[in-house]
Amino acid sequence: MKILIAVIIFSAIILFHEFGHFLFAKLNGIGVTEFSLGMGPRLFSFQKGETRYSLKLLPIGGSCAMVGEDTDEEDLPGSFNAASVGGRISVVAAGPVFNFILAFVLAVIIVGFVGYDPAEVVEVDSGSPVAEAGLEKGDVITEYNGYHVDLAKDLYVYMYLNDLKEGDTVIMKVKHDGETRTITYTPDVSVRYLLGFNRSDASSMTVESLIDGMPLQEAGLQAGDTITAINGTEIADGEAYDAYLEEHPLSNEPVEITYDRDGLDYTATITPREYRTPQLGFSYNLGYTKTSGLQVLKYGALEIKYMVRTTLLSLKELVTGQLGFQNLSGPVGVVDAIGTTYEQSKSEGALMLWMNMLNMAVLLSANLGVMNLLPLPALDGGRLVFLVIEAIRRKPVNREIEGRIHLAGLMLLMALMVVVMYNDILKIF
Template identity: 50%
Template sequence: MKIIVALLIFGVIITFHELGHFLLAKKNGIVVTEFSIGMGPRLFSKVYHDTRYSLKLLPIGGSCMMLGEDEVNDNEGAFNNKSVWARISAIFAGPLFNFILAFFLALFVVGMVGYDPARVVNVPEGSAGADAGLQVGDIITQIDGENVVFARDISTHFDFKPIKSQNPITVKFKRNGEKLSTTLIPSAEKRYMLGISYAPDSQGEAQITLLESSAFKDAGIKNGDVITAINGTEVKTSAEFSSYLESHPLDGSALSITYTHNEKSNTVDVTPRMTEWYTIGFNYNQGYEKTGVFGVVRYSISEVRYWIETTVKSLGKLFTGKVGADELGGPVRIVSELGSVVDAKQDIGIKNVIILLFNWGILLSANLGVMNLLPIPALDGGRLIFLIIEAVRGKPLNREKEGFVHMLGFIALMILMVFLFFNDIKNVFF
């Protein structure tokens, strides 16, 4: 069942992408030879107005085949015989429709659970936040020039730009509707750390994310693993995990950590590290709040923006070598993660499972849109680069050479897919 659900989610996202190509191709008079839902052998097909509409066996995607897209064709409706702007719109529509789908999914999620405001909820006396003049109830709107809408924007900012010194941080915020700005100097301290992040107030399972320097990583625990016990004490939620750590301060002694990796339980010893740590000196909201109709629309747009920006930043870490190739995830890992969500229905209820699956849909749809816009041959972004060059030059590049470049890009993508497949198998099952 969980595999079917995962495949259906993939199928809907990819089909919506192809629908964008299809609608704009039709609008511009480009002949679409086949529009298919699914892949593999045809189960059903019907030809209507020069287009074959097909339903195929495997619910893992779809396709929109345009006449003359990769070859020379004299037909007036062939892709390469249309204006450059008609072709640009047909190609760009695929990623655009992914962002549109993400927005509609976000409308459902934000409408159901609300949003996480970037509200300050605690400012310890004598902390960096207190010295900067922050107060409980302030709404953070910007950190070092990066806009903040959600509380998780703050976490994401420091995940991608960890504080490594006491360099000043510019913080903009609202207090009783008034826009204010301050300079915050991070506090430096040394303490024992585990090198993980998680949602301390969440009633969901204690799923962890590894930081750059992590005692958990050294013990063999991976991103996304779920903590189920610490020193023999069972923890069912992130909140229980956080409560245990608050009542048992780290002192350098080894901890017995029981965790699940791909539904397999393991127990290892983890020794906290003495780490120089910089803190911003305030805590911010971890919960969600309902909002009105206009707020739902506004925060749904921001939800899509959040995942687009997070995807772009993650790609930046990959291309700069800050993320190892072994941390890349492909379809197998995603199916495994989606399967874990489906399996959780007895613990969190079917309503919350549906919301989590819609959240995954937002992430995956926005991710697919961004990935397809990368300037890589064979992807939509690569084709757009050639079309933009054609628009600037006033004439197309050599079709055969362009086709050869796209073929090389396709081969490279297939090699990457094979790598991701085996990397997923290693990370998911071993």
């Protein structure tokens, strides 16, 4: 069921994108030879007028094939290149624009049902630097270190991608009783000593993963090992571990760790690593607030703005090396993510299940719109670059050269898709 829903959502988004191209091709008198959903061999098709409508085997794409689209024939009646440059720009841009339209409509439905998430301060630590700087419960954060904040999720994503470092100064703008204030402060630092491992859940002492460069990894522990004692004190489970740390906080003094691996006991003496974390000194809302009327349209638009900004920020992180190719997902990863969201949402009731499905559709549709507008060969954005150049020069770029550039871009894109799909499969299995 979850795979079927994922395929339906993914296919609907692609279909709407291609319909944008199709509609504007027709409006500009350009013939469409085939309008298809999917890739590969045809499963089903029928002819109506000049256009063949097809459903193909692989539900991971679609196409709107136009007359003369990949040739330099301008005198062919109804061909793509015979249309005005403005008309061709509208045809190419229509696909991504329709993705944004679809995302906006779905976002409005979501906001109408569940509301929006204001970045409202819900708690301020007493005596903290931010409290002394004037931040109060109920203030709504509108800017954080120069980054405009419309929604709480804006703030969350920015903080996730931009770690606060010791000594950093935080500058925030907040709304307080309709008045905008500027809050400037330097966060306190929390000092902890860590062993450097993650557990699968709070009740377990089995090592799920090790943190690179931290003491347990350097001592040779591996994922799957189970910590059974610290300094000779038996640690039966996660609760016993937490109780031990409360009574014997870790410091820069060495400790002896006993762990089980494949039924055998081993010991390792390690020195916990100091870990210093700046403390914001406040927490903010991550829940939803109901709204109505024109506010629904406003916050629906802000949801799309958030999706677009997040996509662009992620691309920036990818280009600068902060994110790697392993963080990318293709059709296989997208279907898996939708399926996982579906399974996790079933227990929350029918309304939240479908709101989460719609939210995935909003994210994917806005993401597809942004990605297709990137000025790269073979993408809509790359084609728009050549059309804008043609509009400025008042004559087209050599069609043969343009075709070769798009073909090279398509080959690179297909190679990237293979790599991403391989990573998706590895992550799933």
